[in-house]
Amino acid sequence: MAFDPAHPVLDLGESSTVLTQQICDVESVSGDETLLADAIEAALAAQAPHLEVVRDGDTIVARTHLGREQRVVIAGHIDTVPLNANLPTRYETVDGEEYLWGRGTVDMKAGVAVQLKLAAELTDPVVDITWMWYDHEEVSNDLNGLTRLARNRPDLFAGDFAILGEPSNSQVEGGCNGNLRAEIRAYGLRAHSARSWVGDNAIHKASEVLGVLAAYEPRQVEVDGLVYREGLNAVGISGGVAGNVIPDEVMVHVNYRFAPSRSGAEAEAHIRQLFPEFDVRIVDLAEGARPGLDAPLAQRFVAAVGGEPKPKYGWTDVARFSAMGVPAVNYGPGDPLKAHADDERVRLSQIESCEAGLRAWLTGAA
Structure with a gap:
């Protein structure tokens, strides 16, 4: 029977690449995840x-005991x-490599597909596992499914180690940078533009802010052996x-x-120090997370999946687990540079290698 994205029935026995295509073809832009959450819940109930x-809202949690x-x-x-004419998915070959093209293939439904397949198949892993598939990650923190779950069921976060399936080219990326957004305001005095000399043009003062940003030299900071690159940029002006x-x-x-060596409070103080003459309003602040690679479980995980750990430059929910005292890393298929891109596409070999790495570690085969 052909897969119908409008009435999705997931077969967790399919390959992780087929599951990726099916999950991606079910539209689930932030705020519209219910159909996919229903399908995941039904598949687990029937097949695992x-x-x-x-279930908590559109977040599904599945646990071994x-x-x-x-x-x-x-x-x-x-x-x-949001979509931009990049669904349904399609297969394509680029420079001899096979890819699945379409929204969500990289960020991060390929990782979800791998996790669902392993959740159904691994009945006797060497560790107990709590699987989480959550909603509203791509929007503000107050809407994030993990924020709600932590409030409603904090016990579900208990663990010795956590893995986020964020795209990392199927290599381990430790920790993450923190993320701060600020509104820098300057003020003047209104006047008729024909008599501008009696006014004070606030927009002209923005040049001072932009000058600071243009001259700013972002740091590269080593944290627990990984080098994090910082960035300070104007992303809008009004x-x-x-x-x-x-x-x-x-x-x-x-x-x-x-960098995760700097706390959120220190990051805020740095911004205020850069713009002492302006009205600085912090509108969003998320702490970073140190790599967490010194935990014994993390070291065994890195040894099992291979490769050299790298830093995660973007913010991810590893920071949430780190704040709860649970060391966490990012590990998932897909090139982060293709996340959110209109030509978002994931290499099929990365889906397969991610599945193989997790399977080997969770079964003790590596």
């Missing part, structure tokens, strides 16, 4: 009787950023009243990605 399944000495949390989000009015206010929207 060894798991306890818990084998009495193992250690528990691992493996999580992935099921939402995507101001103006009318075509014949000298504006009395301008706002430059600034994004600061800071």
